[in-house]
Amino acid sequence: MIPILGLAVGVVLGLLLDPSVPVWLQPYLPIAVVAALDAVFGGIRARFDGIFDAKVFVVSFVSNVVVAALIVFLGDQLGVGAQLSTAVVVVLGIRIFGNAAAIRRHLFRA
Amino acid sequence: MADEKPADEQPADEEPADAQPAAEETAAEEPRPSLWHRVRHHRRDRLAAALIGVLTLLLGFAFAVQVRSNDTDVTYSGAREEDLVRILDDVNAREDRLRAQIQEQRTALEQLTDTDSQSSAALAEAQQRATELGILNGSIAAQGEGLTMTITDPDGRISPAIMLNTIQELRGAGAETMQVDDVRIGVSSAVTGTDGSLSIDGTALTAPYVVVVIGDPQVLATAMDIPGGVSATVRGKGGDVRIEQSELVVVDALRPLDQAQYAEPDDN
Numbered sequence: 560m561i562p563i564l565g566l567a568v569g570v571v572l573g574l575l576l577d578p579s580v581p582v583w584l585q586p587y588l589p590i591a592v593v594a595a596l597d598a599v600f601g602g603i604r605a606r607f608d609g610i611f612d613a614k615v616f617v618v619s620f621v622s623n624v625v626v627a628a629l630i631v632f633l634g635d636q637l638g639v640g641a642q643l644s645t646a647v648v649v650v651l652g653i654r655i656f657g658n659a660a661a662i663r664r665h666l667f668r669a
Numbered sequence: 670m671a672d673e674k675p676a677d678e679q680p681a682d683e684e685p686a687d688a689q690p691a692a693e694e695t696a697a698e699e700p701r702p703s704l705w706h707r708v709r710h711h712r713r714d715r716l717a718a719a720l721i722g723v724l725t726l727l728l729g730f731a732f733a734v735q736v737r738s739n740d741t742d743v744t745y746s747g748a749r750e751e752d753l754v755r756i757l758d759d760v761n762a763r764e765d766r767l768r769a770q771i772q773e774q775r776t777a778l779e780q781l782t783d784t785d786s787q788s789s790a791a792l793a794e795a796q797q798r799a800t801e802l803g804i805l806n807g808s809i810a811a812q813g814e815g816l817t818m819t820i821t822d823p824d825g826r827i828s829p830a831i832m833l834n835t836i837q838e839l840r841g842a843g844a845e846t847m848q849v850d851d852v853r854i855g856v857s858s859a860v861t862g863t864d865g866s867l868s869i870d871g872t873a874l875t876a877p878y879v880v881v882v883i884g885d886p887q888v889l890a891t892a893m894d895i896p897g898g899v900s901a902t903v904r905g906k907g908g909d910v911r912i913e914q915s916e917l918v919v920v921d922a923l924r925p926l927d928q929a930q931y932a933e934p935d936d937n
Contacts, residue, residue, distance in 0.1 A: 565722040569729020573737065580738050586749060588735050595728040613717030620724050640749050 562599070586635065587628040590644055594627035595620060597651045600658035607665035627651070804846050807853035807924035811846050815883040815918040816890060822876035824907035825865025831906070832867055833860040835880065835899045842892035844884040846920050850874045853922040870924075876908075886914035 580588055598620040605611040627647050634643030663669070748756070803809035820827065820835070836854055839847060847854050852869045862868040865876070882889055890912050893899045900910040 561718050561722045562725040565725030566729040569726040569731075570733045571729075572726070573730040573733025577737055578734060580734060585738075588731060589739075592728065592731050592735050595724070595731070599725070599728065613714070613721060617717060617720045617724065635749065638751070641751065 562602070586640065586644070587631055590627045590631050590647055591624045593648055593651045593655075594623040597654050597658070598623045600655050600662070604658045604661045604665075607662055805856070806927065807846065807855040807922075808926045810919070810921040810923065811883055812917060812919045812921075813845070813883045814886055814916060815844075815881065815920075816886045816915060817913045817918055818880040818882065818893065819911045819913075820876070820878040820880065820903055820908060821911075822865060822878070822903075822906070822908040825876070826906040827867065827876070827878070827903065827908060828864045829860040829862055829867055831899075831902055832869075832878070834902070835893075836860070838892050838899050839880070839882050839884070839889060842884065842889045844882045844889060847880060847882040848920050848922040849878055849880050851922045853920065853924040855924045855927070857927060858924075881918050881920050883918060883920055890914055 598616070601619060602611060602616045605616070630647050631640060631644045634640040637643075800809065804811045832849070836847070836849070836858070849869055850872075852858075852872045852874070854869070858870055860867060860869050861871070862873070867874045867878075893910065893912060895901075903910050
């Protein structure tokens with residue numbers, strides 16, 4: 560309940576406040592969002608598997624975001640930022656897909 | 670398909686959860702739920718819930734902001750350095766092309782206005798020449814300073830030679846154009862006939878002959894009156910010459926334009 564509420568409030572706040580993204584954050588924000596989405600899907604799946612742990616969720620959420628941003632930052636420093644952010648998005652996308660599949664299996668038994 | 674092996678899909682981040690089964694269950698099955706433990710668990714749960722709330726709130730916020738900025742902001746502020754360099758190169762190349770195009774157009778415009786002014790100047794010049802030539806060969810009417818000369822011939826003794834001589838004397842004195850009676854004199858005018866019955870270009874004249882000349886009146890009159898000149902000759906034939914100088918005479922008889930039958934303009 561709390562995560563859904565948090566998400567809803569966040570979306571509403573973001574839409575209402577409509578802040579401009581600082582320039583230094585602009586390459587990392589989309590990656591961070593995707594990484595956080597991956598953590599959220601992982602959490603939902605763990606919930607369905609009955610192995611959800613708040614600590615694990617919080618740590619994975621934060622570390623996911625930090626590592627994703629770090630990879631992109633490193634890529635930018637090495638001059639392969641575009642490629643690495645693509646790689647991160649691909650990997651996280653695959654994981655989101657896998658977690659979504661597991662959630663679907665739990666929900667629909669199919 | 671990926672969904673055929675769920676075990677492998679387990680996200681790495683969630684794996685530690687296996688080693689430490691869900692906290693609530695552990696708390697519920699605790700054999701001796703001491704107060705301290707309960708308080709601790711309670712506090713931990715609330716902290717975790719708050720953290721989860723904050724994190725999901727942040728996620729929603731970031732999500733909305735990113736979607737919004739992606740929607741509204743299609744500028745290059747979020748683009749990477751290499752992309753920006755490529756875009757800049759594109760823009761520069763485009764600018765160069767456009768500049769070259771502008772230069773070309775400008776040159777073309779200059780050439781066009783140039784030829785336009787040249788051709789209009791040439792046209793004006795050609796028109797002036799046409800006017801001058803028209804006055805010279807008698808195809809357009811003319812007016813200006815000049816004199817009107819009346820030659821009487823009571824005895825009918827004025828010969829074509831005298832008339833031709835008169836015309837030539839007038840030309841020699843700077844006459845620009847003239848007419849005799851109502852016949853315009855051009856470059857190829859011919860005086861024919863016999864004494865007392867003259868024709869110019871086939872048109873018969875009757876005495877007295879009225880010659881209208883455009884030119885310097887003073888010079889023309891002097892040329893007529895010189896000893897042994899036209900006046901003297903006419904008087905010798907029993908006629909008389911009356912000269913009226915005028916500020917404005919009109920030569921309005923016209924000659925048909927001679928069409929060259931054999932000659933063609935030579936451009937070289």
